Amino acid sequence: MKFSYDTLIDAAPGSIDLGEWLFGMTDEEYVACSPVTARWE
Amino acid sequence: MFSRHRAMGINGGSARVGVVNVESVGGVMMIQHYRPEVVRPDHVKLVSDSSQAYLLHVFPARIRVLWEMQTFATANGTTGFRGSVEVTMPLWVRLLAALNCGSYFLKRHVIGETAGFAANIAAKIKQARSAETRRPTAAA
Numbered sequence: 219m220k221f222s223y224d225t226l227i228d229a230a231p232g233s234i235d236l237g238e239w240l241f242g243m244t245d246e247e248y249v250a251c252s253p254v255t256a257r258w259e
Numbered sequence: 260m261f262s263r264h265r266a267m268g269i270n271g272g273s274a275r276v277g278v279v280n281v282e283s284v285g286g287v288m289m290i291q292h293y294r295p296e297v298v299r300p301d302h303v304k305l306v307s308d309s310s311q312a313y314l315l316h317v318f319p320a321r322i323r324v325l326w327e328m329q330t331f332a333t334a335n336g337t338t339g340f341r342g343s344v345e346v347t348m349p350l351w352v353r354l355l356a357a358l359n360c361g362s363y364f365l366k367r368h369v370i371g372e373t374a375g376f377a378a379n380i381a382a383k384i385k386q387a388r389s390a391e392t393r394r395p396t397a398a399a
Contacts, residue, residue, distance in 0.1 A: 219356075220345035221366045223373040227340050229384050231332035237298040239380055240328070241275050248267035248280065251379055253371020 262368040278305060285364025287356075288313040291324055301330045312348075314355055323347040328376070340380070342373030 227234065263283045270277040278293040289312045293305035307324045314320060325345040333339045346365065348356065356362070 219348075219353075219362055219365060220343065221362075221369040222341055222343040223370045224339055224341045225374055225377045226333065227330070227338045227377050227381050227384075229338045229381065230336065231330075231338050232300075233384070234330050234338055234380060235300040236303045236328055236330060237275070237300060239383065240278070240303050241269055241273075241298075243267065243269075243379070245267050247379055249264050251372055251375030252264040253262045253368050253375065 262364060262371065264372070282368075283316075284368045285359060285361055286315055287359070287361070287364075288316045289322075289324070291326070293324075293326060303328050312352070314352070314359075318355075320349065320352045322349075322352060328373075340373065340377045342369055342376060344369050 262285060265281040265283065267278065267280040269275075270279065275295055275298060277295065278291070280291050280293070282289055282291075289310055291307040291310045293307045295303065295305050297304035304325070304327045307326070310322050310324045312320045312322050323346070325343075325347075327341075327343040327345075329341045329343075331339045331341070344365065
């Protein structure tokens with residue numbers, strides 16, 4: 219089962235370092251990037 | 260509706276040994292133990308060979324998860340951002356996931372988190388630009 223989704227970031231191509239970003243992300247930031255705030259759980 | 264990021268931790272600090280994250284997708288609680296396969300400025304690929312999933316938050320199962328993000332140049336000079344998740348699971352888990360609309364919830368989760376990650380990256384770029392403009396210039 220595989221899904222992909224494309225979106226845009228307003229930044230010049232080549233200006234983003236995904237490795238730096240991902241490994242610099244905090245727990246709070248990751249939680250804030252939640253798809254939906256669950257109410258059922 | 261029942262998807263949520265719950266926690267994340269980086270293993271190994273600057274050595275980038277791995278990422279542990281905990282999330283719910285469609286009522287399935289998952290604990291991923293990712294190790295990086297590719298870490299480049301335009302591409303990260305992480306694999307969790309033995310993620311622990313709890314179906315309905317109760318029944319345990321082992322699944323494999325591949326999480327990938329990529330950036331690419333677009334025709335209008337901005338940056339495209341692609342998030343992908345691939346889940347491999349045993350037959351009995353696939354059957355239960357099908358009954359629980361698992362593919363629908365996973366798709367919604369990928370769309371939602373990719374948009375969230377893109378917003379986080381954009382906010383950090385804006386913050387960096389703002390800090391850059393506030394930085395005092397050296398006197399000549």
